Structures are given as structure tokens and as C-alpha cells.
Amino acid sequence: MIGASYQLAYTLYPYKKVAAQDQSAQSHPVVVVGGGPVGIAVALDLAKRGTAVLVLDDHEGVGQGSRAICFSKRTLEIAARLGAGCDMVGKGVVWNVGKVFHGNDRIFQFNLLPEEGHKNPAFINLQQPYFEKFLVDALRKAQAEDAPAEIRGRNVVTGLAQKEDHVRLEIETPDGPYAVLADYVVACDGARSPLREMMGLRFDGRVFEDNFLIADVKMKAAFPTERWFWFDPPFEGSGQSALLHKQPDDIWRIDFQLGWDIDRAAELDSDRIRARVDAMLSSQAGYVPDYELEWTSIYTFQCRRMEKFRHGRVLFAGDSAHQVSPFGARGANSGVQDADNLAWKLDLVVKGLAPDTLLDSYGEEREYAADENILNSTRATDFLTPKSRTSKVFRDAVLSLARRYPFARPMVNSGRLSVPCVYDGLSLGGPDSLKGPAQTRVGAPCVDAPLDCGYLLDALTGHFAILAINTPPPSLGDSGGIKVVSIALSTETDDPTGALAVRYLGDAKQAIYLVRPDQHIAARWAYATAGDIEAAMRKACALET
């Protein structure tokens, strides 16, 4: 039957008939299709801003399987703003060290240990069902505080018609069909996006001819909390590469690269998986520890994106818009950044405070980010799975040199881990009139820093903000009805570690930053008048170009 293609880890929004199903089609400012991490993040962000949002999901909760497990600092910062960050960091496994092996030899080690002075760790590992559940929990909490959001489970969208001033969605439910109208639709319905199919839109890119076996095992093991990656693993039957990585609840992610011509059904046989896992664990521990197979899966992947993420009143976000290989943790993390980018723009447009063209910048910025993610992901994949004899010769040359010579180690690519995109030179960016640090240039997401009390990013709560350092913030005359908060900081009194000065001033004595609701920097100056800031705000809201 429609809408029950996978088992649930948690039932979070059981189907319940609503009055609208017996009425003529009701209008909604925003309908989100798909209640995964990206859809819920968009909905939560919109609802917290007071824009009503309806989420339609074809299931009744969160699917089983750990799936995405690596969540980046930027994702945690976004989740913190949405009220779900503490739960995630509390449950997740924090890790910093990665080791890369070639056969038996360790050839390279990296440490993601962030510089001091960030509230969130570089990465946590957390099973995707937890991540999704914490977002839904935060949404429920926001609803209890009157945030206008609603999730309807087992509501399967079966038709979409885009009209001049709205979108009509046909929905199938256990009680039969009904329809809703939406000013805007956000399609967060995954890599196989039914909405994309319904609209006949293309999803082009590169297919990588390789199969990867995931075995998540539950065991009490003394392995350190590190990411271990093997090229040409020394244990039997492990394929061309292998990965070992810890998750919460004593679960370990093990990943084997099996190659292209395999018998999927045979490889998923649990005895066969156990033989591989036994060989791997005994080679490392000297014996086979007790373990249970928690979840297994074979996946292939593609690197591709839609040409445009915006199609009129329908906006694609997350896997429906772009797909990457898992090396680099750029799937779910980039999807959450899509949500972060889109929600404030939709909110301003729905409220009539910004023109509809602001939504074009969602496409511009996130297509740019998707290209960056696909580039990194493709490069990692080309290193892991050389496509020709010569590319394998060079790959192996890098690995053998890396054992002995430091210069080759940065070329070893087992995945370049997700970092947020900087929107360099794009339409919404204002002036950069500060000879300031590159990391806080216009287009970059604000870098965290400890303040006298708490952290900088905690002060950037989702509104436009004027961040004035060592200078009083100018009072704006007219911000067009858009809320702007002023944050005045002094490096004398508010900068206990000096990080604020390093990250936001560099050699400058003072600075004024205009920060967007998604914490990306819209403009910065050494000196700015109210008029300068108002002009940059109008640009950041597409009110002028």
C-alpha cells in the first residue's frame, strides 16, 4: 500500500484524520513534503518565525537504520538555533582523530580538533533516527509554545499542479484522497523525490560503479573513538577499502568497499557479513569479540544535482535536489544547510517583507554549495575507486609515499569532511569594507567565539543582527518592518580568550558586521552609517540589487 515502504524506528506522527480531508482544498502559506531531517528543519525554522507550515510525510515517523551518522559543527550550530542542538551533542559521540591505513601500515593521521573557543565539536556521530527524533521533539516543543506547525503522517502526495498564484497538491490517505493549496511547496522528499518525478525534472550526474556494504555492529570493544580507514585492508574479504567508526549505544559502523560486479543478495547474507566482520575485528583485536549485527545495507551512489533548485513555487532541498557520495559527510549536513538558507527567506516572502525574487537566491547559493560538495565528493571517490590503470598507479604512489614523506599525506583522500560553504561573490552579498580576517569575509557563516557570558553564535538567534565590535552600533531608521537586533561587543570586556578579535577584527581596531538570519555575513565595515547598513540589508533581502 502507498506510504509504508520502510520500517519505523520511532512512530512520531501517526495518521489521524483531519477536518480538512472532508472540506474543499484549504490554503497554506508553506507546505513541506517529506518529514526527514531537511523537511523538519525547514518546518521548525519557519514555525519558530511564526510562519504557518504543514508537513506531509508518507510514513508515520522516522525510518530504521543508522544511515547518515556524521553531523558537522555547522549542522550542530543550526540545530542549536532551532532548539535541538543540546540533545544531539548530549547523545552523540564526539570524535576528532582519524587514522588512515594502507594494508597493515598506518600512513596518515588527522585531527579535526577544532581550535579552541567553539561551543560545538567539529563532528559528532549520531544515528540518523536520533537526529530526526530530536528535531521532531524540538518541533513539538515549539508547537506547545504556539509555533504554527502541523505534521500529517501517512499523507502521500500523488499529484502536483503549479498555478499562477499557488500550488495544488493531491494527497492520498488511509481515508481516501484530498487536496491542499500552498503558496509555496518545499520538496524534501529524498533522492528519489516523487515531486521531482511528477514535475518531470532531470537529476543528472555521475554514477559511481561501486557497492559498499554497511554493517553496524553492537559490541563492547576497546577500540578508540576514532575514524579508521583502510586502503587495501589487510583482513580477508574486505574489498578495496574499509571503515570503522563509533556511534552511540556501543554501535560501530563498519563499511566495506565491495566493487561493482557483486551478488547483492549473497553479500547481504548474515553469515557472509559475519565472516567479513570477524576477519576485520580479529585482525585488530587479536580475537573476535562478541557482537550483534544491528543493521546492514548495501549502497551505491551517484554525484548529481538538479540544474535549478527553484521551480516557480516549488523549492527542492536536501537529497531531492542533490546527491553526493557518503565520503565527507556532505549529504545530510548540506541538506540542513539548505533548510537554514531557505527558511528565513521563505518567512520574509510569505510575510510580504521581501520580494519573491529573494527565493531565487536560495537556488543561487545552494546550487553553488552543491557544486562544491559534489566536487569534493567526486575527488574523494576518484581517489577511493581509481577509474583507470593510470589513476590507480598514481593513487598507489600517493599511498606509498605518504608512509614515508609528509608532503604526500594531504593528497590521501578518504573523504574531505563537510565544511560550510562561503557564498563568495553572490547576489545577496554587500560590501566588504574591512581589512578583516578571511574566515569572516562576506558570505561566510559567522565563526563562533566565546564571549564573557556564553558564545557568540548563541546571541545570533535567527534575526538580522548588527554586530558592532569596539564601536557603538548605528541606530537604523527604517528596516522595512524586518526585525534587526544590535549586539555591541568590546574586545576589552567581552572577549575573554581573544578569539573574537582574532576572528572578527584581525588587524582592524573596530568593525561592524551585518549578519543574516542564517548567521552568514551579509556585509562588514570598519565604519558604517545607518544608511550603509540599511542599503546592505535591502540587498540581502533582494529589495534592491
Added chain:
Amino acid sequence: MGLNLSPNISDPDGFYDELLAAHDGLTDVQSDALNARLILILANHIGDRQILRDALSAAKEAQATPDPV
């Protein structure tokens, strides 16, 4: 300074000899691997991306030129 395509190695015959000697007794597969390691070591030593790019083009162009008859 850009990519130097003028003679720059003193005792060119001696160097050529050493280059070939490094491959003595190797199979084709071992020689390919040695060449790859050598390219990577030299490329790192040069470091300058523009010079490396010019070197790649120069190498490709040399192949594109028909052999003199």
C-alpha cells in the same frame, strides 16, 4: 619565474643515465609506479601551481606534435 624549458641540467647525459638506471631490473608495472612516485616528489618540490600547470601542458603538447619525418 615561469616554467624553464631551456637546458637546465648540468651533465644531461649523466642524468639520463641515472634515470634509466633507476628503472634497471624493474617490471613495467614497477617502473610505472616509480615514475608516478617521481612525478609526485618533483611536483611537490616545484609547488607553484602555475608552473605545474604549464608543465602538464608542455608535456601534452609534445605528444600532440607529429614526429618529424
